[in-house]
Amino acid sequence: MAWTRKILRVDLTNGTCTAEALNMAWANEYLGQRGLATKYLSEEIDPKCDPLGPDNKLIMATGPLTGTMASTGGRYSVITKSPLTGLVACSNSGGFIGAEMKNAGWDMIIFEGKSPEPVYLYVENDGAELRSAADIWGKTVWQADEILHKKHQDPQLRIACVGRSAEAGCLYAAVVNDLHRAAGRSGVGTVMASKNLKAVAVRGTLGVGNIADPKGFMDAVNAGKQVLADNAVTGQGLATYGTQVLMNVINGMAAMPTFNMKEVQFAGAEKISGEAMHEPRPSDGKPNLTTNAGCFGCTIACGRISTVDRGHFSVQNKPEYWGNSGGLEYEAAWALGSDTGIDDLDALTYVNFLCNEDGMDPISFGSTVAAAMELFQAGAITQEHTGGIDLAFGGAAALVKLAELTAKGEGFGRDIGLGSKRLCEKYGMPDLSMTVKGQEFPAYDPRAIQGMGLAYATSNRGACHLRGYTVASEVLGIPVKTDPLVTEGKAGLVKAFQDATAAVDSAGLCVFTTFAWSMENIAPQVDAACEGDWSVDRMLEVGERIWNLERDFNMRAGMTADQDTLPKRLLKEAANVGPAKGRVNDLDKMLPEYYALRGWSADGQITPETRARFGI
């Protein structure tokens, strides 16, 4: 079993909370979390609905391994229709709230409608009720977190919350949980705020049981933990440097998008790298990084806990930012730093704090700032637009200012809150937007890592590294090394990664385990936990089914296959340095094969045979 088999349905319009049984037929086909919630979403909403209207729904979902001792088994996802892409959004987060939901007895919470007043959901085991959020609306995530903890007098309460950016309509607002973990991408926080739902506070003391084969499960879990411990990346690299282990690696191979993806290498990368976070700073002799941290049940512990130098201009006279909080992950450091040309580690750390405090996706925020900087360079945006801010590339003060404005939805921050696509359209230069399907890119240049180009172009939630991380193979050699500059075989690689990732997400595990784990390590854990037979093949089949369902949702939402593409820059402007010098991304060499492997028609439609195969 492992599922609690219970869903909490929250009707925000009418203010009711009702329990219902989990659809086990669907659970058997979609496993949990990402897959299962997408199934619910796609059955329950019109994919064409207004993402910020009452007809959209928002689902918080756990997987069958969430809340168990399986390493990294603390994940949950927020699934909804994205206001940024107009497509299915599924943003995954660690921290502790997912496990807490499960401990309270819920596999999923489905929010529907829209509350007439700001509210938050309070869940204590079986009890769930909507309460007035009058005193936390308009507050930052961090402020609301403190207020709710005090109000309920429960330090163990786990809270997911949206910040002021979401309230102000920033299109890439995140749902932040446990202060600095986030369901970050695609504007899931914007949807939550649009429903007048400020926060979800959960306390679960019932425990997670229902393990089909307890002894087998503990054996599989312990074996899995050992594999993670013995692996260089998951056993050491990620604990020491976090995902920031990649900064110097990717920059070294000139695959680091820089200056709004114009270039592929950043001169200042070392200064904002994982290694730099360990360097004692001159002012107080302390390094940026205080410690690493684990999410619930995670034996990798890649999380960064950092401080900003108290003397740094960004936090001078702001003692509230002098303590520790979530530090830079690679994607954030890249988007806030390399893409904007800023090599000021303290500024990036501070802005990262703000992204957590007010719930903004740092990838989309940083990329949008980078786009704005290029628009500024091109003269399309002037200081008149920005309220006097000089948006030259490399300006740390400008980044800090824009973060503060976007967090509050003030001034030029409102434009930055539109995201790169809408910003570039607004200022008449849509080609400068480095997005796929409206979502900003992460930190791997597809000219230098060809497979990632295909992964970005076909990702069901727009540009994203977490839908098919072929970097693992193309750069790190996991599970086998492939040449990043070659396109042959990448269609199959991308598909395999996409399907496996969908299954890993849906189990409730963290995709970072797959640096060390293959499906051979994961399936036995799921198999022992859940009733029924969860072989490697079945897991992959479930992954592929999920991928097709997401595609189907998107097509019904109005997406067309010609959106399976990349910005012109990546297809036409060659990389300026490095091994990929002179190369563009050769998407057209990979896409047809990919469609074929997926069992889709040449024009990217899911064929009736494929539909039949997966029951879609």
Next chain:
Amino acid sequence: MQYLIIGAGPAGVNAAEALRRLDPDASVRIVGDEPEPPYSRMAIPYLLMERVDEHGTHLREQADHFADRGIIVTQGRVASIDPAAHQVTLHDGSRLGYDRLLIATGSSPASPPIPGIDGPNVSSCWTLADARAIAARAVSGSKVALIGAGFIGSIILEALAMRGVQLSVIEQGERMVPRMMGPQAGGLLQRWCESHGVAVHTGVSVEAIEAKGVRLAGGRFVEADLVITATGVRPNLGLLEGSGVKVEQGVLIDRHFRTNVADIYAAGDVAQGLDFCTGSYAVHAIQPTATDHGYLAAVNMSGRVAEYEGSVNMNVLDTLGLLSCSFGRWEGVDGGEHAELYSPDDYRYLSLQFEGDRLIGANAVGLFQHVGVLRGLIQRRTALGEWKDRLMRDPTRLMEAYMATTQVI
């Protein structure tokens, strides 16, 4: 060496065991007047709830526990003490000698002068004998009135409610547990009890107990088949008459548990000992104080010198599932500071009292994790430093404050 202990409650038993360990060759004897093996009054409510049988109330699990340790337990009631002769006289006239004597006679329920209080329908809830009588009469569906909603009254309240009786509680004070918690917390308890089907009358005194129930001041009448009183306790001092042992509210003891008479010590509910928080001498009448007393009195009786720092007055209460606790100077002191959270919707309350940067008292409703650190912080007189300010801002961060100031983190 002959140690004689009067009273086989927690204070006496802990003292006897400690004496045996500290002085293996000595004779250790307890004289207690109740017929049962040494038991714990505190367990009576759980006997009434049928969570345990009578054996489950015994202070020590094994029947031969005392014999095994060479501790003699004699049944008998001490009538008087003759310090000059170093002897006590029992009711049957027999005498026992001692080199050192511990008075651990506990306390008894105090009955206020209410007409009808001696009636056959009235019982206190103090001894196993009382418990048997109550169990026989407080059966499901019967009407029971409980007079007194102090700390012990409230514990009995829960036991009675769990027996399925129709329960009414009458408390003379303005709120429940008036000497343990302030108005907000007391109010929460009352509202909680009422929402669980218990009728609570506060701020009203009893005029008379009649055959069919209790008549309240102002004329209201509360029907009851059985009336239970929990209106305070008074120390058992009768045996001290003529002994020259000085008493006030209880037997006055110094910081070594000595009375004013040589070789006579006192401990537990009967003793008026040092209060850690106030620095004055008081009768606590609670279990933790009784056991601390018993243990430390024994250390001193054995010839070692252990200067007593005093006990923290503290209580923990479970009222039909609502947990509350109180520690030390929960009502605060002049010039002190106070952090408070009150969440009536969730039945939660937390109040911390500081003097300087030290915690001196606390009240909590709905807190049940790591409660003991409140005692730890108070009794260590931990200097909280900056954590005091953090607690002023958010008192729920208690455990972090405790760890940061007392542990290696």
Next chain:
Amino acid sequence: MQRALHIDPGKCTGCLQCEMACSYENEGLFNPAKSRIKVFTFHHEGRFAPYTCTQCADAWCQKACPVDAIQIDRNTGAKVIVEARCVGCKVCTIACPFGTVNYNTASGKVIKCDLCGGDPACAKACPTAAITYIDADWTGLDKMRAYAEQSLAGTA
């Protein structure tokens, strides 16, 4: 040689594997809320600290218990709750000045660390060796206990 849990907060990542292992061992469920060991997060300081009973030599909880429900495991020295005797009065939860005895609302009894009979599940589950079960000599436990007991009891 008696062994004891040794905790090195500097190594803790706050993953709660210990809490799950503990609750699983004792309750048959993954349930941090019922764990006998708790990890505390010092967000501002960026520290994590696992915390549980140090099995005091002269245990406050044990002395305060009115019904002899806290007894000593002769093999490990652990102070163990005898479930069958515990009446759930909670006096031990306020008597323990370390706050390591907790009331379990589900069972109506208290719970505390019992060293799993000599093979603590938390230490086995900890991925970073922040919790180890080693010879008591090495843990500084005696010093800690002495400090704790002396500062509390005021016995000279």
